[in-house]
Amino acid sequence: MSNPAAFRDRSNWSGGFYELAIEVGSTDDAALQAVLSAVWSAAEVRGTYALTDREPAEQEPVPCTVASLTEYGHLHGRVRLPTGQWVVCGGVAIRGGDDSSDWLDFYVPDGALDNAGVPHGDGRPFFRSAVLDDWLAGIGTAVFERVGFRLAVIGWEVSGCTDAATLAGRLPEERSIGYLLPREGGLQYGAAND
Template identity: 85%
Template sequence: MAELLLSVLHDQSMSNPAAFRDRSNWSGGYYELAIEVGSTADADIQALLSAVWSAAEVRGSFAFTDREPEEQEPVPCTVASLTEYGHLHGQVRLPTGHLSVCGCVAIRGGDDSSDWLDFYIPDGALDNAGISHWDGRPFFRSAVMDDWLAAIGTAVFDRVRFSLGVIGWEVSGCTDAATLAGRLPEERSIGYLLPREEGLHYGAANA
């Protein structure tokens, strides 16, 4: 009985990775699927945003993280909302089965470069979901998250073409399609979704 009580108390004390109000869920950086759009047109980034939300089966579209989804009105999942609020937030089912907070941000490149759309799970939520994403090396890595985000990116590409996808911790803008020129690095500390003539190629992290 004592062991059962301790187990219940332990479960109750654990943070809920899906809770918006739990500030620990939003701590740290972001584990991302960062997509280079290939243009700066609002219509193109909107198409990708809609495709990401659908492929990941995100629940809701909310502006604020200081109140739970049921405590606020949803906002449209649009580029206009991203412009107004900076980020859009929701909840998503992780590959481990945990429901978690998630978010999305657009990084507009201006006239001289492509836009990026970043779909992310904050580090804190991964910690609270019990997903290991650091093993002492000087970067974050989770094969489980990599493969899941790659599957989302592949589903997105089936609906909306993009220039490049990169997967890992804080990866947005770390390279671009022009730099890669259609070739994957042989040693990869992050994952790549690289469009080729025969379709989208996933190069998993291997270094």
């Protein structure tokens, strides 16, 4: 059986990503850095590494910074799932243009979830896992309490599927993904429900 926390096991990095995608609300490096630091802390990620073809003990850690994201594209580490299993994880920034916002995606690859035996697909267009959704919602809530953001979405390959401007402050009635939507006085979690 594969070790879902092994960097060198290529099967861990296969497939898409189960994500917490956060719309930062600006294109300022300092805002993106604040969200990146808050995510790594809230998820209790172990390590920050640039390479997936070497185990953490075989490479030097890199700073958990926007500069590292820019240089390496993705940052990688290990995280403990709510099931207690350690898996590989990562983060990537999608930088907005002049008229949009940056996004930070925190993810666990499908392959690692498969190798950990965590069910997250049932044939629907969007994979679903209530356990992962609630865990990622908890991470997103902790991030929001530290730095705030415009919107977060949760699920399989959710980055870019909507944005705060499109939602205009309202959760969809039927949701194939999870939403964390800022409201006056806090954050509203709209779990996937269809």
